[in-house]
Amino acid sequence: MDTLVDILLLAFIAICAIAILRLRDLFAVAMMFGMFSLIAAGLFTTMHAPDVAFTEAAVGAGIATILILVTLGQTARREKSQAGRNVLLPLLVVWITGATLIYGTADLPVFGDPQAPAHTHVAPYYIENTQEHIGIPNMVAAVLASYRAYDTLGEVVVVFAAVIGVITLLGLRRRPAGVESRPRDLEKHQVLKVIAKMIIPVILLFGLYVQFHGEYSPGGGFQAGVIFAAGIILYALVFGLEPARQVIPPRVLGALPALGVLIFGGTGVLNQLLGGNFLDYSVLAGNPQTAQQMGIIMIEVGVGVTVGSVMLLIYFIFAERALGRRKDDGEVGR
């Protein structure tokens, strides 16, 4: 039965990929990518990896689709025709790469093989010791936030660097004076407004649940930040950009990504000041398990703050530009 579900999902993924290749309308392609991510999330669920599935669904199918759509709103809707281009060289490159990859899979261990290197090296250590060292049921959270906290710090810094790049390229500038900030026929969207008002508080509450329940169930700072940002982006889509920008003042929002990294790194430094190692939480409290849990909650808050504010900032910067573009009509679609 499981095999059947796997085959179906993989077939859907293949169909999605072929459809993406054949479509020329980039809006449709963006939606297909969202579906691709959602099916991949389903596949991860059948592999009993709910944390990864959660991330894939929230980031791949949710936020990434919105960001791509906002980007397309500023560039072109349709892919340029590739007719008349030489296809032989790209085809050759793809064939050689594909053949190498397939050849490489011959060396990989069989799926689920207990003797695979991934299952014989550090994984047994985490599985055997999480309960004793940290005392939380979600081993994935323990590995991400405690055993491999250094790697997670790197990931958060990457997200932080991404928003720095976006700000450097596009700027935090305000829109030129006189540009209408409300979407054109806002008043007509009565149904959307009513439903959004009912849904958004629940989304934000769910974000907080994912944030602070991450040690007990799938979830954590990454997913929570994305869900929280998605709630506010939904508000911006339905009620207009300006009211949404007032939810968090731009000055505060601009500082939040750095604050999140500071909380994460600061927790590490705090441990050093207390006489421990960087990001080794056991010195935070008398009982090592309580100390570990405190440390995990602190850095997860840092992760959530950074990820959520980065997603919001990127969306706001993109959407602001799109509004500016709409004003001077000639530039649209260039």
Add this chain to the structure above:
Amino acid sequence: MLTLLADILSWALILTGGAFGIIGGIGLLRLPDFFSRIHAASITDSMCAPCIIAGLMLQSGLTLVTVKLAFLIVFLFLTSPTASHALAKAALHGGLEAGKKHGPAEARES
């Protein structure tokens, strides 16, 4: 006895949901224009999924899973008709006329 009854009811619900899914799929492929296709697609959202979830709720009994599934049904009942509404409205706003035939090729071109 009671478990048997719950089992029969839950399978009836799951099969009804599956039937609605197939009907929605056929409608999506065969109905002539965009707006009637949205109607077919929204059947899968608002009938197929809740029926299957209700069937699963009966399967899982009085557990936390059932509560989560109940939340899912409420969420779907609120969001999927709204999504259909937004889609239809966007199409109308974009100048798509009701009753006009849209072949798959044409939809790809427009």
